[in-house]
Amino acid sequence: MNNIMIIGATSAIATEVAREFAQNGASLFLLARNQEKLETVANDLRVRGAKTVHTATFDALDLESHQRRLEQAVELLSDLDAVLIAHGNLPDQTECQRTYQETERALQTNLLSPIAFLTWLANYFERRGRGNITVIGSVAGDRGRQSNYVYGTAKGGLATFLQGLRNRLSFCGVTVTTIKPGFVDTPMTQHLAKGPLFAEPRIVAKRIYKAMTRGQDVVYAPWFWRFIMLIIQHIPESIFRKLRL
């Protein structure tokens, strides 16, 4: 894979994935909110061996702008082999419960914005006939819990969208990969107490890189989350609703 677009490229996990591609001499187009951070990451990738690195800013709440960015990526890289959609944030569940506006923003950032990108990308890759689309979801989308069900809704909805997209694109040789990370020690989770289940972004990123290059379907990272979530998904609702999760 030579031409890679990464959306949300300055997040801890996405930067590490970009480093894997850079080390292998890829050309990259990076999208993120903050220009200064983008420049920092771009320089780092150039030093590591990226062939070329282009950057542009975007706002996840400005859905209109998404298509322009994608067209720009194709123009600059002349062709896209793979796209990683990694942007998102961890909304404040309590705030979301208080006001619908907060919930709407959370769903815009974590669900609608990725879908806006995916709609265009699906048609692009369908025409192209090969390539990979990878999206970072979350184990939080596997079952709704009182502590973060708005985030869970966005990630769960996204996973369902990707299932359908994978099904559609599998007939034309395009792979769609859903990554479900567990707890990762990143700035997004800075405020959470760290336990033994927290993984380093670098470990998760290496797994994502492998999944993208192989075109895998659904990948839990680290792997043991598949089993944790298998158990959590199978707890009967009558019991689950009484748990403090």
Add this chain to the structure above:
Amino acid sequence: MTTNKQEREFLSWGKHPKPQGQSALHIRSLRDPLPHLEGARTVLPFGLGRSYGDSCLNSDNSLIPIAEFDHFISFDPGTGVLQAEAGTSLRAILETFVPKGWFLPVSPGTKFVTLGGAVANDIHGKNHHIAGTFGRHVRRFELLRSNGERLVCSPTEHPELFAATIAGLGLTGLITWIEIQLIPIRSPYLNTRTTKFRNLDEFFDISSESDALFEYSVSWVDCTSEGANLGRGLFMAGNFSESTKPNKRSNLSLPFPCEAPGWLLNSFFMRSFNTLYYNKQFSRVVEGLTHYEPFFYPLDAILDWNRMYGRRGFFQYQLVVPFEQDRSIIKEIFTRITKSKRASFLAVLKTFGDLPSPGMLSFPRKGVTLALDFPNDGAPTMTLMDELDSIVFAAGGALYAAKDARMSPKAFRASYPRLQEFTQYADPRFSSSFWRRVTG
């Protein structure tokens, strides 16, 4: 910027002492000014927490975690000059630049340290006799002071602040980026020679013969054998090879699974380990081709090896004593340690060369350095280290701040003669548990 009490605890590598009332101040960007500090609170940059004692802790005050600022800024493949953010780890540098034919100019025994930490402790390595300390290979860096100034420091720009910040223990301000000179290598492998020595006299003889032949050298010493075997060990030396070995080695590193129970590290276990290790080679001299990872970083293969010492943690004790005098000082130190039966696996001996260290508070100086672990057994461990102190300081030696949790203010003043000069360059809003202890 956020502070939160729930967040992960920042401990030093020796897990002793435990910090109290310490919080983390997260900064968003290295281009922002330092966060506002309430009252008389101070800050201390915190990298990967590989300092052993309390020099990376700031009880009742704040730490600024910097490990997330780990981006390369520029690299010149013609000259090998690398500029990177201060949180960049030596591991990242090695992973990126060894395949391109470059190596660190000076490397410590672990690659899990940041560039900022390497400068702030003016670290040394197996090539001290040839290359001196890490600080000698630092071309320049940017220092962010609490008054908002950003100063690029080098041997010619703000040279006093440059010398104060190298080995300055993070007390002169926040280093944002660092520019270092890498060295070219032809291969990631070294031609190595391991020589057994039966006692300290043999060590000194081999060491003086080998320093001219080998760029890198270090010795592991058995601290459990007495009498005729006092100070026996293995002298390990190497030079980067010209040839490459085709087979790939695995990058497997296993975490130490949990904190070990205290009874595990008893003296019988230690003696058995040391005897086995000493006898791992039958012949006196073994030569081979060794990949740089096991040669430089044997312990990095066991992540979190400090858990071996359990919750109470351990002390690392690293001393240097001047060489000229005579071998009796180092022998006396070994006699005390072996008699106490408190030493652990890791006793490392090395002669420092006479290249001057650039930092005002640099530890390396011409002589012999010995580093070893003592499990934290409370009072008897403290007594032993106090006894060793009296030998070290009487001989005009010093202890390494990065590994210290207990040296007295008097000993610190006596063994770091440029302390007074350093004090005027320390930033008033930067401090550490170590600093308050040794200047208190």
